[in-house]
Amino acid sequence: MKIAYLGPVASFTHHAVKKAFAKDELASYDTIPDCLEALTASQVDRAVVPLENALEGSVPITVDYLFHDVDVHITAELVSPIEQHLMVHPSNYSRWEDVSKIMSHSHALAQCHKYLYYRFRGKTLQPSTSTAAAAQYVSEHPDENAGAIGNALAARTYGLTIVEENIHDFHFNHTRFVVLSREASADRLTLEGGSQKSTLMVTLPSDDRPGKLHQVLSAFSWRHLNLSKIESRPLKTGLGNYFFIIDVEQAMEGVLMKGAIDELEALGCTVKVLGSYHKYSIPAN
Amino acid sequence: MKIAYLGPVASFTHHAVKKAFAKDELASYDTIPDCLEALTASQVDRAVVPLENALEGSVPITVDYLFHDVDVHITAELVSPIEQHLMVHPSNYSRWEDVSKIMSHSHALAQCHKYLYYRFRGKTLQPSTSTAAAAQYVSEHPDENAGAIGNALAARTYGLTIVEENIHDFHFNHTRFVVLSREASADRLTLEGGSQKSTLMVTLPSDDRPGKLHQVLSAFSWRHLNLSKIESRPLKTGLGNYFFIIDVEQAMEGVLMKGAIDELEALGCTVKVLGSYHKYSIPAN
Incomplete structure (x- = not known):
């Protein structure tokens, strides 16, 4: 396989990709959009880009591109310690x-x-x-x-x-990288970890947003579906209009997840399933 | 009054501050922390810094400083169009x-x-x-x-x-600037707007986070308190630990707001009221 990653050589993404795809061909790209465009143009088989840092929060351009611009799937998550x-x-x-x-x-x-x-x-x-x-x-x-x-x-x-060494302010500094593919099927990697999760992007109907978010969470809460993340991002249509990224510690198969998503759509929400995949740990060295 | 703003001269913050505090003494500072430290050290009476952009989302360093590092109050919000x-x-x-x-x-x-x-x-x-x-x-x-x-x-x-002109990708590009003070009392400015709002920072108890966020929203939802924003930020204690910034379109006085906050604290949440203030519009030119 050929793997695009956010370069240049020796970037944090490069470190993660070398550990995860030791035997594959790696190709450095200058920007996150360049990685994603290379994937959609079939120049590579996978693209690996940062999605979220434990200190700085989400990487806006990755989240926004996945929501607005490209139709690709998360096939694995790589959690890597970040030592500055x-x-x-x-x-x-x-x-x-x-x-x-x-x-x-x-x-x-x-x-x-x-x-x-x-x-x-x-x-x-x-x-x-x-x-x-x-x-x-x-x-x-x-x-x-x-x-x-x-x-x-x-x-x-x-x-x-x-x-x-280790001059970052908070001890626990990790970054989540996502492996992206044109196909939805999850990657199995020879790394530690492997627990399953799913990522959804949910847009609320424009009529009654605040109450609706409460209903959205209800759909997961009463089914005891555990959310490991909920985050809002601006929709870019005006201050105060957001979409939500929701991580569920659960594979997409199964009647409970299907039920929750059906319920969200019945409430007028738009749900985009970004992926159902496994989560792996990258060693520091 | 003396007003610290995120400089240098001719920055977007400078543009907003010139419109909002035309008769006051303005002092440019190089970084957002420098503005906030000048305020807490009583070198200035107000500090004005960006909090959120409609396209890029929150300004992490402002949000994190307000949560982790300084004890100051939002006394006004300035919404300014951003033309690049x-x-x-x-x-x-x-x-x-x-x-x-x-x-x-x-x-x-x-x-x-x-x-x-x-x-x-x-x-x-x-x-x-x-x-x-x-x-x-x-x-x-x-x-x-x-x-x-x-x-x-x-x-x-x-x-x-x-x-x-106007090369920003999305037409609706605004930034919210906050006016910060050591005192909590709201500023009245001679600008358009003036509707009231309050900003809370809520940390959930560590035991049962996903279900608790649902309960937090319930406290506002059943009282018909309208949230104009909810956003998560990493707590910096590990991936998956967040605090929430919640904007309510309501002044802090009044039995409903007090009831909601009492309820959140009874649920084990920590609530920090960042301010109860008025929201103003800054003209583009």
Whole structure:
């Protein structure tokens, strides 16, 4: 199989994909839409992109593309620990505390916000297109004495020296990546985990939204279907109009799930089943 | 009064603050935490920061700071239209379609994602710390023929020429800014609007989360208290643990609101009232 992933080389997505699809051909794409378009255009068999980080929340562009733009299916979920390290060019090792600026993806900067605020207050924090791109820049500009925040794979790939490990503010930092396919059938991977779940996107009818969300939750609640996530995203039709992403710890087969979805549709909701799949753990190293 | 706002000069926040506090002293701060810290340190009387965009959703750092880090109150809401324009240095006007790269805040790039994808596919999109910072960079580097995405105020402030207007993908693009104070009493402003609302942050007890959210909504639903927003944010204690931001179209006074909150607390929820305030509209120009 050929797998598109959100690059560049040494990104967090690359780390997850290497563990999950060790024997497959991997292809790096610059943006999340590029990964998804490659999948819908049949240039690849799977696309792997981040969906949600434990600290920063959902990745809006992934969620919105899955809702608005493409018709693909989640066939597996990869949960990967995210460890952010501060790294510099080896020639600047002795003066890393005087870095001129610190570069990383805006999500990574946000994940280390308190560390940066208390340790490097006033330093320029420069957003980059990815953590790996920041590492690459630092490796190519030793004269600037810049720092990058990223993962150990990026440090190895670009020959940088890690000067402070695990600088993310909250210990429990994980990202959920989704494996996407044009077909709905779930992937079985040789990784730890494997519990089943389903993801639905639910749009409420426009008439009576607040009461309707209560009814939506009732449809799951009285059936004892356990929701591991409910999140709202703007519909982009105006402030205050949302759709909901709901994760249910249950496969889609079975009379209870079918009953719940039938009930939601009878209430006037639109339900899109994004996938029924297995959830796997990616090791840190 | 002295008002802190998310700068730099000519940012979208600056535009809103100039309209809402025309006679007050305005002070630009570089980051959202800097605005909030200036307020809690009594260096200013109000802080104005973005809370939610109609296309991109909540601004995570604002929501998280209000929940985790500071004890301040929302005293007004400013809803401002967000119009994104593509601008270049006037000396590059004739060759703007050949821009070397396009710079803006990552949210603004995301708001114009489709425009950029179809019109400038393959061009470098460079994230900047703000839309105004992108405009400033372009004004100071005419030799680079770079483009910036930002508002009309930024074009005027930095002497750039707008070459394409309103390039955001969805017509209805608004941002909600909150006015924050150390005191809870609502501000009355001389702007259009003025309807009342309240914002609560609700944490569910850890025992039975999915069913409990259903109960939380029941507390509002049976009282016919209209929710204009419900959104989950990660608690940062692990994937799947959330708190909820709930907007109610109602002032906090009154027996129904008090009853609903008493009921939530009896269910084991923690309720933080962020504010009871009025909502105003900011004109586009």
